[in-house]
Amino acid sequence: MQTLLEEILEKGKEKIPYGKTADYIPELGRADKNRLGICIFTRDGKQYRAGDTSTRFTIQSISKVINLAAALERCGFEHVFSKVGMEPSGEAFNSLVELDLTSSYPFNPMINSGAIAVASFLEPIMDFEEMLEFARNLCQDPGITLDEAVCQSEMSHASRNRAIAYLLESKGIIESDVEKSLQLYIKLCSLSVTAQSLANLGLVLACGGTHPVTGERLLSSHVVQVIKTIMLTCGMYDGSGTSAVLVGLPAKSGVGGGILSLADRKMGIGIYGPALDKKGNSIAGQEMLRLLSEKLHLHLFAEESRPPA
Ligand code: GLN
Numbered sequence: 001m002q003t004l005l006e007e008i009l010e011k012g013k014e015k016i017p018y019g020k021t022a023d024y025i026p027e028l029g030r031a032d033k034n035r036l037g038i039c040i041f042t043r044d045g046k047q048y049r050a051g052d053t054s055t056r057f058t059i060q061s062i063s064k065v066i067n068l069a070a071a072l073e074r075c076g077f078e079h080v081f082s083k084v085g086m087e088p089s090g091e092a093f094n095s096l097v098e099l100d101l102t103s104s105y106p107f108n109p110m111i112n113s114g115a116i117a118v119a120s121f122l123e124p125i126m127d128f129e130e131m132l133e134f135a136r137n138l139c140q141d142p143g144i145t146l147d148e149a150v151c152q153s154e155m156s157h158a159s160r161n162r163a164i165a166y167l168l169e170s171k172g173i174i175e176s177d178v179e180k181s182l183q184l185y186i187k188l189c190s191l192s193v194t195a196q197s198l199a200n201l202g203l204v205l206a207c208g209g210t211h212p213v214t215g216e217r218l219l220s221s222h223v224v225q226v227i228k229t230i231m232l233t234c235g236m237y238d239g240s241g242t243s244a245v246l247v248g249l250p251a252k253s254g255v256g257g258g259i260l261s262l263a264d265r266k267m268g269i270g271i272y273g274p275a276l277d278k279k280g281n282s283i284a285g286q287e288m289l290r291l292l293s294e295k296l297h298l299h300l301f302a303e304e305s306r307p308p309a
Pocket residue numbers: 059060061062093094112154161189253254255256280
C-alpha cells in the first residue's frame with residue numbers, strides 16, 4: 001500500500017501544472033500550488049501517508065459535510081430537508097441562478113446556498129465553539145483552529161455569499177439572523193485541517209459513524225448514510241457526475257485544495273493539493289483519487305469488488 005501511495009503521488013504531481021490555486025480571496029492564492037499529499041486510514045487501524053499530509057490548510061467546502069452532520073443530528077432529517085433539496089445542481093458551487101429562477105429551495109447542502117441555509121438552522125442552537133469541538137471530534141484532531149487570516153479575507157470578500165444569504169432570506173429559508181448565519185458558514189469554511197484530519201473523518205463515515213479504533217459512536221448510522229449518498233451525488237460541485245463515474249466513491253472537495261473521501265466499510269481518504277481545476281476541485285487530488293480507486297478496485301460498482309454470483 002505504501003509503495004502504491006508513493007506511485008500515485010508521483011502521477012498526481014504531473015497534473016499540478018494544469019491547475020491553479022483559488023484566487024477569489026487573496027489569502028488562498030498564497031498557498032504553494034506544488035504541495036500534494038494523500039493519507040489513508042483503514043478500518044483495522046492502519047495508517048498510510050505520502051507527501052504533504054500534515055500541512056494545515058482551510059477546509060472550505062468540506063465543512064459542508066460537518067455542517068450537514070451537525071444539522072441532521074441536532075435538527076433532524078425532516079427539518080433539514082424541508083428547506084434544502086437533495087438534487088445535484090449542475091451549477092457552480094457559488095451560483096445563485098438556479099436558486100432564483102428554478103427553485104424556491106437550494107438544490108442541496110453541498111453548495112454554498114444549501115450550506116448557508118443549514119448554518120442558519122444551527123446558528124440559534126450551536127455556537128461556533130461547539131461546532132469547533134464537533135469538528136475536532138469527528139476528525140480526531142484537537143489541532144483544528146480557526147484560520148483568522150482566511151476568515152478575515154473571506155469576510156471582506158463575501159459579496160457573493162452575502163447575496164446568496166439575502167436571497168435565501170427573501171425566500172423565507174434562513175431561520176436565524178442572516179449576517180450571523182453567514183458568519184457561522186464562513187467561520188466553518190476557515191477551519192484549518194490536514195489530509196490526516198480528513199482521512200479520520202472519512203474513516204468515521206466509512207464505518208457508519210463509529211470510530212473503529214476508539215469504538216466511540218460519533219454520528220448516527222442514518223445520518224452517515226444520508227451524508228455519504230449526498231457526497232456521491234453532489235460532493236464535487238458540477239463535477240460530481242464525472243467523479244461518480246470515474247472514481248465511484250463518496251467525496252467532498254474544498255477550494256483550499258482538500259478532498260475528503262472514503263471507501264465504504266474499508267478506509268477513510270484525505271487529500272491535499274491546492275492547484276485546482278476550473279470547477280474548484282483539486283486537479284492532482286482528483287487524479288490521485290481516481291488512480292487509487294482503479295488500483296484497489298474501490299469503485300462502488302467495480303466488477304472486481306463483487307462477490308461471485
Ligand atoms: N469559502 C468558499 C465559499 O464560500 C467555500 C467554497 C468552496 O470550497 N468551494 O465560496
